Amino acid sequence: MKTRLCLVLALMGFISCSTPQQTDNKVYTAFTGATIIDGTGAAPIQNGVLLVADGRIAAMGTKNEVTLPDNITVNDLSGKTIIPGLINAHGHVGDVKGIEGGHYSKQNVIDNLSLFARYGVTTVVSLGADKGEAVALRAVADTTATQRARLYMAGEVISGNTPEEAVAVVDQNDAMGVDFMKIRVDDNLGSSAKMTEEVYQAVINRSHELGYKIATHMYYLDDAKKLLRAGSDFLAHSVRDLPVDDELIGLLREKKVCYCPTLTRELSTYVYEDTAAFFSDPFFLRTYNTSVVEPLLDPARQAQIRNNPSAQTYKQQLPTAMANLKTLSDNGVTIAFGTDSGIPTRFIGYFEHLEMAMMADAGLSPMQIIVSATSDAAKCLDLKDVGKLVTGYWADFVVLDANPLEDIKNSKSISGVWIAGEEVK
Ligand SMILES: [Zn+2]
Incomplete structure (x- = not known):
């Protein structure tokens, strides 16, 4: 009516x-x-x-x-201002404690998801390194979680030297019970072998046969195009080597594939060459105490990062990634918010707010960033009943003291987080 x-x-x-x-x-x-x-x-x-x-x-x-x-x-x-709970379309859960990896357990998956929730991230898509312990915690299996973020997961990142080897991993993930598939097509700046087209085509075909969307980690413009032609459903990082062109824009739009910039992933590669400015942000310190970051203040470690060619290349290419985000957004490509946090030194929860600030630095408006981090992130990966405050959807929302449309950094003024209508403690 x-x-x-x-x-x-x-x-x-x-x-x-x-x-x-x-x-x-x-x-x-x-x-x-x-x-x-x-x-x-x-x-x-x-x-x-x-x-x-x-x-x-x-x-x-x-x-x-x-x-x-x-x-x-x-x-x-x-x-106050209410926004939908944030959705991280590219995170990881279960491995990290503080700044260290290698802690995977069901309890740590829960702890990581709780940390996300306290920072207003109410749904997380974990794109890889997920194990069987997390299956019972998946959003589709557990719809009543109220004190931690809803979880979707990709299982093991698919790899293999031959199509047969790689397809076997797809089948293992399927048997374990995952939501998506994930591959990596990258040579890590020339330091490792890249998955061949023959192998990823077989993986993409098998994933689609089984009914899964497949997300791809990539770095180079040329690979992004090849992956889209091969049927990739989601670009999980920025194109970082070159400015994006009309051909890529055309492919993304024609195939309705979303692009997930993960700018903080780049930041994390070099920012600890010095004392990171955010170490003194009260919003960071409300969860992460100074002892957690102590190892990152070690002068020897900082010097190592300053002298690391890979770290410095990622740093140098970040402006390309940021310009590409703006170009793609301006040309109607759907941007799915993601951070690649949950990897050591990519701080769960805090990095999501840092990512939004970086998206603003790249030229996106606060409203574009909020849509990317809510309804578009959900749409891009077919997440059910989250990402919008509309009748029938889950009551997952964040209450803010200041309006993020005035300044996206107001996303940090969290007064409360609610998941399924219950306040996160
Ligand atoms: Zn990742």
């Missing part, structure tokens, strides 16, 4: 607008008074009402559009 007609009828006492039935015995919670950014790119709603029941959004709109059921809990959020 059109809002105006609804309002007229409501004022005449005939009906109520967007009001759930009181006879359904559901427990409703309302969040009122905030500016609501719904994640779709639509203009924000002032003095909005978000009504939640059974972990999902029961109604959303302006104060005039949503009539509250009787006897419900009302959270007055006047002056």
Whole structure:
């Protein structure tokens, strides 16, 4: 029903607008008074009402559009801003504790997901190095998690010297129970062998045969094009060697493939050559204490990074990656927010906010960044019922003290995070 007609009828006492039935015995919670950014790119709603029941959004709109059921809990959020929970379309979980890797366990998967959640990241797509311990924690298997981010995973990163070897890994991942497949097509700046076209074509074909989307790690423009022609469904990093061209833009658009820049991945390769500026950010320190970063302040380690040719090449190519993000966004390519965090020295939770700030530095508007980190990230990987604040979707959202449309860095002004309608402690 059109809002105006609804309002007229409501004022005449005939009906109520967007009001759930009181006879359904559901427990409703309302969040009122905030500016609501719904994640779709639509203009924000002032003095909005978000009504939640059974972990999902029961109604959303302006104060005039949503009539509250009787006897419900009302959270007055006047002056605050609500955004959908952030979605990291390229992260990793389970391996890292502090700045060290090698800690994979079910408990550490849970700990990492909890850390993501406390920073407002309510869904994470782990693109590789996932083990059987995490299968039970996947979003599709576990829809009631409220104190940690929802998890999607790719299992083992597929590799192999022959098509047969690599396809066997696809089948293992399938048997384990994954959501996506993931390959790496990269020579790590000339230091390792790159997966051949014959091998990745076989992997892509087998993945599609089994019904999976396949994400690809790549570095070079030429590989990105070849991978798109071969059927890759997701570019999991930036093109970093050259400016993107019309041919790549055409392929991405024609095949409706999303591009995931992971700018903080580049940053992490060289930023510890010095004392990283964010080590003194209170938003960083609220979770990561100074002892965690102590090893990164070691002068010998810093010198090693300054003298490491790979680190310095990644540093030198970051402006290319940032310019490519802007070009692709301007040309209508869908940008899926991702960080490649959850790898040692890529700080879970904090890096997602740093990534948004870097996307702004690249020239994207706050609204474009929010859409990328919510509804577009969900759309790109077919994630269900997350990424938008609309009726029927999971009530996963972040309450901010300051409006991120004014400055994306306001994403750090987190007042509370809610997953499935429950506040993250
Ligand atoms: Zn990764």
